[in-house]
Each structure stands twice: as C-alpha cells, then as structure tokens.
Amino acid sequence: MKMRLAKLSAALLAVFAVNNAYAAEVNCSQSYGIQSTVNGIVGQTYCDNNSQTFIDLVKKLKDSNPNYNETAVTEVLGRFNDADITMNYRDSSTTLEFSSPDLGVEKQTFTGATRKESQDMFVDWLKKSGIITQVMQYQSKNSANSPITGSAGLMPTLARNDFDTATESTSNVANTSKMETVSGNLVGLGLNVGSYSIAGGEKVDTATLPLSYTKKMASDPRKQLIFTVPISMYQVGSAKGYHVGLGLAYRFPVNDRWTLTPAARYAVTGSVDRATVASVISGSLTSTYTIPLDQFELTVANMVGYYSTGKFKAGEYSFNPKIKETMLRNGVMLSQPFYLKGKKLAAEYSVIDTRYVGSNKPFMSNMQEYGVTVGLHKDEAENNPKLSNIRVGVTYMHGKGSKGFTANMGYWF
Template identity: 30%
Template sequence: MCAALITQTARAELFSIEVQSEGETYQQSYDNLSDMLDALDFDEVSNYIPAYTDSSAITTVVNFRGVPVVLSSPQNSSDITMSIGAIDVSELFQGSSRDDSMDLLSDWYEGEGDDALTRLLQELAASTPSDPVAGNPTSLMSRTVGNDFDYAMDTGAMSGVELSNAGQSINGNMVSVFARYSNYSADGIESREYSLPLAYTVRFDNSEDRLIIRVPVAYVMYDGSEVYNLGLGIGYGRQMNPQWSLTPALGYSLVGSEDVGSLSQLVSTSLTSSYAIPLAEYELTIGNMLGYYSTLPTEAGDISQNPEISNTVLRNGASLNIPTPRLVADTSVEVFITDTRYFGSELYIDQYNEIGFSFGKDKTVVTEDDGSYVNYIRRVRAGVKYLFSDNSEGYSLNFGYTF
C-alpha cells in the first residue's frame, strides 16, 4: 500500500507523507519542504491519530520529491530509523526524545550525511523530474547548456549582418536583453521558468571578433515550490572566416531553494562552432557544441551539499534564416532544430530535442563620432520553441532585444 501511495503521489506532488500508528493511517501532501517538515512534528500526529503517544510505534512513508523515504520508530523508543531503498541507505538517529532524533535527521540532510547525502542528491537528479540542479529542462545545468549554445549562435549570426560602412574601423558594443517564459511537464510535475538573461558584447575594431559577458537570471517554480538561479559567464567569439566562428566559454552559476531543500554551484566550459552556408537568399547555419558541466560543494549557513554531478554535453543544431522584406524591411523568419545529449552522471532526462521559429529584425545603424563612423547592430526577435523527449515535453516563449 505504501509503495502504491508513493507511485501515485510522486506524480502529483513534490512532497507527501503517509503516517501509520495505533492501527490508523493518514495521508497529506505539500508544495514545499518546510510545510512537510512541520507536518513531521510528532505533536502533529495526535491531531490525526488521537490514540498516538510518544511511546507508540510509528511508521512514516515520505515522498521526498519522488524518492521514497521510510521513517520508523518502535514502541517505547525514541530512536528513528531512516531507510532509503533507492540508494540502499539505512541510518539510525538516537536522541533523548523523538523530537531530538528528528533534529539529528535534519542535521543529516543539512550536510552531516556526507556520502549517503550525496547519493540521495544524485538519485533526485537521476530519477525525478523536479531537481533544480540537473536532469530536467528547467534545471540549472540544462538552462546553462542552452544559454551557452544560444549566445554563441546568436552573436555568430550577428557577425554576419552586413555593415553599412564595412570599410570603417569602429564597431559599437552591444547590450542584449532577453525574456523567456517556459512551461514543461514530466511525470505529472509541472515546471515554469521566468528568466531574464542579460549580455554585454564587446565588438573589437578592425575585427569581427567579440567578447560576450552574460548574466543569466531565472526564477523557476516546480508545482508551487520556488527556485532561484543566478550566473555569470564569459565567451570569446573568434571569427575564423566570413562563414565560420568558434566561441569558447566559461561559466559559473548558483541555484538555491528553501522550498525544495536544494543548494548547488555549477561551473562550466564549452566550445561552440557556428558555420553559415549561403543558399541563394537564405542562410543555413550549423551549430555544434561540446561542453563540460560540474557541480561544486556549496555551503550557506547550516546547510552544506555536494551532489557531485558532472556531465559532458553534446548539443547540435541547425537554423534556416528566411528573409521577409515584403512583410517589413530588414526582417526575417528563422526556423531551427536542436538535439542535446548528456554523458556522465545519470540524469532523469539525458536527451531531448527542440524545434521552433522566431521572427525579427536585424539592422545596422551608423553614427558619426569625432569624424569616424561607428557601426551599431540593432536586433529584435520573438519566437516560440517546443521541447520533447521520452518523458518530458513543453514550450517556451522568447523575446530578445539587442542595441
């Protein structure tokens, strides 16, 4: 019965409990970790099972973001045994009272669990669709992979915008503001992302090379639980020839959520190739990225977590730019497809595809500064993208403005 409950609730709720004592049972579901921990207070049990006392035998089956955890205390004992079958872990907490034993269990999750805690964090990324660190489309690792590829492809495409004064030596720098809303579902869990990636691109004079500094910011909700993300990245776009550019990049990101009990840092490095092939008035661009993404031990206050998740990522894609001057001058439609694959640590989703399109305008603006002409690129685009995999699907709406 307990196993059936876990299977069902894992698909609908991030957290739930089933408590059995004195021949009675009750069940509750929660949107966040804090509310569930409050419900595990033994004083709460008597509200649902009046016959319960501190000497009663009690078993609690916890759905912890999709991973079953069993807490049990025998009759006339203050000891609590925690069993996590998915990772073959059994821990005994011996306090002077059951409340003290629960405090020891909390300390275990905040960092004292060491290797066993690391295995639990890895299991959450490997078997559940709601881990903020890795394994699903709105996780920190997945979004970092997408940003690395998109920035390299976006600035590579802009390097090919025809300049009105190509003979002049001064290129203006660019500020890019992007806004994205994403909605994905996997195994009954819905995730929504609101992100605002920001970027500043330094365009070098007498060159099409560029330095890209980016600050991705995101707010994610997993069925009501809030997750916050912040990052910093730097890339250098090297124009190898008029059609081909290479962009190596480094990145650092941080994710934290009290609601789901997650805290992690991520470092990354990637190399992206962008190759443009003219096809009459159209342009086909082939993108290929190889990246490495790894978590770091993270401490904040009393919490210390180290999931030790590392993955090599291949992301390949193609886009076709179709000019639409008959609609509006300097506009185009772009259709694209990508394939992303993860190798290394086990993830809930290790391969997914995306298809989509965007419509926008690219234009060069030339201004005069102390007798010299400065070339600025102005770009505005809006689009939609559909993501699908064996066990997840969803969409994102995107808007970007570069000036």
C-alpha cells in the first residue's frame, strides 16, 4: 500500500509540474533559454544568445537534466528568439507536445519511433514549417533585440542610411570619407561602430562600412546620383549577423537652400546564430532646408520611408516575416564654425527623432539621437588636404528597451 501511494504521489507531482510548466516562463534574460524538469526534478537553466545552443539541448535533453531518460515524464520551459515556449512528454510515450501562447501554437505534437526521432522532427519543423515567421513577428513586437526592427535592426539601419545620404551635402565638415575621381565624381568610404544595451542585460555591438559612389550631373554638379552599398555586422554575445544592401538615391536642389532626395533600397539580413533571415525593400523621400543664422547654419531635415520584408534564404532558414512599416525621421542640425591654431573647423550638433507610424508599430516604436561631429571646415579643405582626412563624430541613442552610442570616423586610404 505504501509503495502504491508513493508511486501515485510521484505521478501526481509530475502531472502538476507539467500543467504548471505550460503557464510558466524560463527564467532567462537572453533570447534563447531552456530548463528541463524530469519526474518533478528541476534541472539547470541554460541561457544563451545563440539559437544553436537551444537546438543542441533540445536534441539532447539529458545534457540539460541528467535525470532524463526515454520513459520519464518531462517538461521543458524554453525561449526561442524571445518567444516563450513549452515542450512536454506527458507520459512514457514518444510523443513530444509543443505549445507557445506567444506564437499562437497549442499542443503541436511530434511522434517518432523514439524520443530522439520526435525531437529531430521538432527541430526540422522549427526550421522549415514557417513558424520562424511568427517568431520574428513576435520578436519585432516585443523586443528591442529584433534583427529586423530592434536597435541594430535592418529597418532602422536602412532609414539611417537614407537620412545620412540626403543630409551629408548640407554638412560644413569637410567630407573626409570621400575621394574625388578624375571625372569629379566621388567614392565614399568610412566606418561606423556602435554599442547598445538592451533592457534585460544583453549587449549589441555593430560595425558598418558605408560605401558609396556619387555621380555629379554635368548640367548641375549639385544634382547627384548616389549608389550606396552599406555592409553591417552586429554581434550579440557570440552570435553574429549581417546586413548587406544596395541603394540608389537622387539628390536635386529645388533652390539654393532646399534639396529633395528620393531613394530606393534592397537589403538582406541573415544570421544562422540568431535564426533570422529576411530581405527588405524600401523607398524614402528626404527634404533638407538650410537657414543661415549669422555665422551659424541651421538645417532642418524631414524623411518619410516605407520598409517591407521579403523572403531570403541563409543556411537552413528561409522565411518572410511579413513585416511592413512606415517610418518618419526628422531632425535639426546646427553647424558652428570655430578656429583652432589658425585653422577653420566646424562642429555640428544634431537632434534626430525616428518613429514608426500606423497600426503595426514594433516594440521600439520611436527613438531619439543626439550627436556631435567635428572636423575641418569645408572652406579649408583644399588648403589643408592632410587635416581634411580626419573627421570624428559620436551619437547617443535611446529608445524603448535600448540605449547606446555610435561613433563615425572617416579617413582617405
């Protein structure tokens, strides 16, 4: 009798744990996490920034809890790209049950000849069923760490590129990141680096090479056709991802103070480590207007852009997250000339507000940037070619769930 009561108590404990696991969350501040409970015995919690850690532990549950065996009642709390999930073996069978209220999935089952086959079936489904589309949509809506719309995401990166392309002609700092060709056209080189802190403890580091080629129109050199190829890398812990794009913009002056710049881009983002892959096509229009203020100049810039994801393949992942956003980016820049050891320099201070509009806003629905750039004044560039090779700038950004700094540098090489 005592033995039967002991077995009954153990069974009730396991069932109780399974039912509570469905409503619980893994205690993890990173994008991927897993914790296994076997016959009521709770295992260690594993957290990481890399999706492969999650997949490896799902395939080998014994690595997350040494009490696991092929017949044990098992419940798994997990996190995948910031979406909370549960997986259960509710009895001694080989049927694995998957649920995620965050993703709108309830009791999706996988039954193989063995539990290992069931777990392999789940991993295969995760990569190929289209569930990643829902995962990326959820992450965009609920995390500042989204590779699509987060602080280092592809969409805000493209918006920043569009805005910078349009406003660089209004700067009084010598354009040190450009080399003039024999034809008078310009080749642009530079380096931008950034570091962002995400609420919860994650850190995102970025590096961007903003490559460009500017063709001046013979009829009016102020009219310019600009080809851009920005290449970006971001890193979250050991996980890396990349943004690569191709852009075309046409800068034309309406008058001496007012310039319009329409632009179009196609870009891709891919990270096997972050289980994310997508393309983005975009179009934008930026207006810049410069107002002389004695020795100062004030430039007002306004941009509207539309960004829509498409399908792209990287590794075993090939999905379209179906995210469409309209973004406004508005800013002011004050240019101040000053002298240092007889050289005319320029310091430029900028305040920029970026926000999404419409009913489908992401988690980071708006962000603000405060920047300063210092370099040789363009009036001095021809007389001081060596000094005109150096330009530095720094920007502080903050938004919902994220804050950080970016630095930009230019040099002829």
